Amino acid sequence: MIHYITGGERSGKSFYAQQLAEKLSNTPFYLATARIWDEDFEKRVVRHKNDRDERWTTIEEEKEIAKVIPNKSVIVIDCVTLWLTNLYIDFDNNVEKSLAFAKNEIDQLAQINSEIIIISNEIGMGVHAQSHLARKFTELQGWVNQYIAKKSDKAIFMVSGLPLILK
Template identity: 55%
Template sequence: MMTYISGGERSGKSGYAQKLALELSNQPVYLATAKVYDGNFEERVKRHQAERDHRWTSIEEPMYLSQVLPSDKVVVIDCVTLWLANFFSMTKSNRDEALRLAKTEFDKLKEYKGQLIIISNEIGMGLHGDTQIGRDFVELQGWMNQYIAKSADEAIFMVSGLPIKIK
């Protein structure tokens, strides 16, 4: 089973995903895709960690998620945007190659026997990018979001902390 949760920044995606995971399991797994690049982001990561209690197992993997998934668990993957940024960076901002690599890795996740709860951002609803690299990343994110949503059993859009079921 795969649940896809998207929405804008600070829309309540992570909180909703964590609540859902705890409804499904007493021992969920949190799979973080972020790389910490600066002090501001480090503080954000610490806030996220503080939201999770002793019931959670945390795993950090920036790209190859299928290699670290535990067997048959409820897993929250947070988040697609940072995961894609890692591929985008690795390919030196090659949108098409990053999309190919991300789709290849995501296809491996489709075989998972547990419950995946995948969090992503809807960045295409914001301001238009000033630079070509910014516009390329928004396109990459949009295409990957569509790819994941199509495969998901359930899709939720978060607005102002409220879940809207879209699939």
């Protein structure tokens, strides 16, 4: 089953996803997709780690997320935006290659016998991106979000810490 949780920055997505995972399992997994880009981001990662207690097992994977998900588990994938950033950079800012790779991974996720909680950002709801690369990334993010939402069994939009049920 795929649970899709989306929303803006600091909307409560991660907290909601963690609570859901803890309701579904006493031993949830956390799949971290981020690369540590700078000191500020490293502090954010440490804060997220500290939000999880000893029940959690962390898995780190930057690209091939479907291959590391244990069968019959509960896992939070945090997050699609950082995962797509890795793809976008590794595929030399090629939207088509990034999108094809992402869709293939999502298709694989849909075949896994686990409770998969996917966190993503709605980055296209804010200010219009100023650069060509940023606009293309925003398009990529939007297309991938739509694909995940379509494949998901449940979808939640987080606003100000409150969940809005979409599906």
